[in-house]
Amino acid sequence: MTTPTQPAPTTAARAPLMTVADLRKHFPIKRNLLGRTLSAVQAVDDISFQVIKGETLGIVGESGCGKSTTARLLMRLIEPDAGVVTFDGNTVGGAHGVGVRDLYRDVQMVFQDSYASLNPRMPISMSIAYGPLSQGMNRKAAMAVAVKLLEQVGLNPVLYANRYPHELSGGQKQRVNIARALALRPRLVILDEAVSALDKSIEAQILNLLIDLKQEYDLTYVFISHDLNVIRFISDRVMVMYLGHIVEVGRVEDIYARPEHPYTKALLAAMPSMDPRKRTETAPITGDPPNPIDPPPGCRFRTRCPHAAQICEDRTPSLNDGAATGEGHLVACHMRDRRSGHPEARSSGASQ
């Protein structure tokens, strides 16, 4: 019943498959007559991170944190305002970079089981075969790929090949979504809330499937979710986002056992207890996640942070300021930067 999955890869000497530097995307809301932006949703604001080959990088955050926008930026479904993304060492986009058509042979996305993640007017086998078809395969070969993938995701092709999405349950549709993403044999798969809309028992089935497929096809995953339990279960490293910024990143054990950022701590403490005898007595944080339209200057979390000080308003903390605690564990918080001038500043690792 409990066979261990493949041990998590260490980050030592593993090349990054994808690097992201200073990625930014603002969505303008109001423009003046000359076209200058007066007010914008700062969805993703100068974030930088890496995806290591073979790992599962979990991105977690609440609404408005920018994780879905990040996924769409990585997939080039939206064009970034600034920043450089490289895949396997090659720059993506731009004048001399890798074009999207080539990018999609290596990077694919599994969408959430939303209202229409699959074309309602197309049988699911065609939805899966469309990718290979668009990349030049002939119809018969593309169908063969689709049939094989249906098997692999646990849907009997004899029964399901000619079905339409409305004839499938949520879990079955997600299997098709996964099959569609794998049709082009990508190396990196971005999963944007891929299990969020599913019942718990179905979610478990799909997670098992994802782990199996990752092993079988030697994939790298970027797994985006708001569900802290799922992230903890499936990720090797975790990145916590808040209002368009990365506030903490590190190995999953470090993040969950020794969270450093006040937001991460609040997030973890807010998870409902599974034990009715040990209920939560006080809310770890008050208020709602603020509006990503015209966020406050400085640290974006300071309006809800119990440790906020003047420095937090004056300067936005960056991930690289503080010393890392564990291996690759970075925090964007003035309290962890000895030189910041924050009254509670000390280097990480010191006992609380």
Next chain:
Amino acid sequence: MADQVSAREAIEGPIPTLDPAEALARAREGKGYWKRVWESLKDDKVTIVVAIVLLLIFLAAIFAPLIATHDPSKGSIIGRLKGFGYKDHLLGTDETGRDMFSRLVFGARLSLISGVLPVIFALLIGGSLGIAAGYLRGRVNTVIMRSMDVLYAFPSILLAIAICGILGSGLENTLLALTITFIPPIVRVSETVTVQVRSLDFVDAARTSGASSASIMCRHVLNNVLGQILVYTTSLVSLSIILAAGLSFLGLGVTPPDAEWGLMLNNLRQAIWVNPTIAALPGVAIFITSMSFNLLSDGLRQAMDIRL
């Protein structure tokens, strides 16, 4: 889903493989959307009645030479504005003594052509423009939609009259004028629907396959917007017939001695005092045909409301 094996079998039993060619064949025979629309239409009594009526009118138009009892352009000075059954004139005679029945039947040809053809052309042109504007967005959208706005500023009748006025009367000019009149509303409807569909996840997924915009528009977007565009477009046919009749009525469309319902209505204007029944006949024909297309459009809309 009666053929679904029990959950335990599906998980534990071996999965039989499927030949890809067979998979292709099966994919085509599945209960697709259009099949279900068709089945829903077949069940709708009103739609069936209306479809039969239209079919009869179409057949009458096609086989006019065989059905007509007299030469539609042959008049008679003494036999003018006679009532039903006069000599062997089924529906009487018009103001120059020509047989009404034959003229109505021949008139159906021109009226139907003026009704259906402009809409078909406008659908092809306007639909493509609208879908392109909706999918490609940006500058393409601005250029197309603002051009349409210019045309949209004119009320349709005035636009048709203006174009006919410039080009002159005659069937071809009528068709051209009406086509141009209908392109802007079809573009607008197509663009709106396309923009809605484009925001759905499966379009994003199609983009991540590396397909060209043209391919995505044809294979993914088209099938999802066609229904709504068709419903709107069929409702335009009745308007087109009426507009064509109106243009002929004003002398800008078909010219005598051709039979066309609108023209006949114009010519029979004075006859209202003498024989109102005859004078109303072409109007009745216009009414029945327009109404039938409208009801057909309604039936189509209801059938397409099938929940997925």
Next chain:
Amino acid sequence: MNRQTLQADAPLSATAATPLLSVKDLAVRFATREGVVEAVNGVNFNLARGEVLGILGESGSGKSVSLRAIMGILPRGRTTVTGSINFDGHELLSMPEKELDRLRGPEIAMIFQEPMTALDPVFTVGEQIAETIVRHEGVDWSTANARAKNFLEMVRIPSPERRLQAYPHEMSGGMRQRAMIALALSCKPKLLLADEPTTALDVTVQIQIILLLRELQRELGMAVIFVTHDVGVASEISDAVAVMYGGRYMEHGPAENVLLAPNHPYTHGLMNSTVHGSMRGQRLDTIPGLPPDLANLPKGCPFAARCGHAIPECEQGGIALSAVGKNHFSACLRVEKEGRSFFA
């Protein structure tokens, strides 16, 4: 027949005091084009005053439908509701709509997953709460407005005077949820029905709402029926938990017992397949297959097809809730005979 039969000792969740709500053999059927959908198939329970019952189930289990049957807001015409729902001495299923209307608000209130279904977008929040108070308590508008402000304070909405003038779309998700709770509680009902009110909320907001509901429930002494699919949420708020599947209760008992030492293979499977962090590195224990088709429910236990421990009798019908502990019941033949050892 596909209904659960009630044993002589019906689940009585608390002391011998008369329960506030007593539901017997509740069944709800919808007539659809594909056939008759049996959404609820024989639900029996009692709810004491001030007790919080959590109904835990996945989609298609019938949990939301059973709640709406109690509130009386299922679409008329296509729906058949049978059984008995006795609230504080009133038999709800035989009451005319006008009388039910008088109960809704002052006696029974409901909150939903999506606050926009309860809040009218064209009226301010203050107006909506005040209107309910005026309607049910007969006071004048200024008194009602003052009370509305108090309720907004009670649900911890910041700057309540300003929020009285706000429209629902001007508020964030968490605040809208609080406004809806204020609206529901404005007449101090005896019973609050909550249909997944925290499902659409972020986790930091969710815990605030759960704590708020707990506090308000204690203060007002309300009974609450809280429907959720999230085990953690059920654990945080419920005194008693009922696990629902295929329109029936599979297990019903005190929260600790049901969640920590389940006495039904479905509950056990549900707990095991609910992902939490300590499962890292292991293969998840899943319940194979899919939830049942409510238009074609099998005879007998609805879970039999997916249950790894089913015996032939399980598919023959008439599975009753049997006692497995104090106030703890399970609808499983094998548990009745052998206890929980065969799956635990």
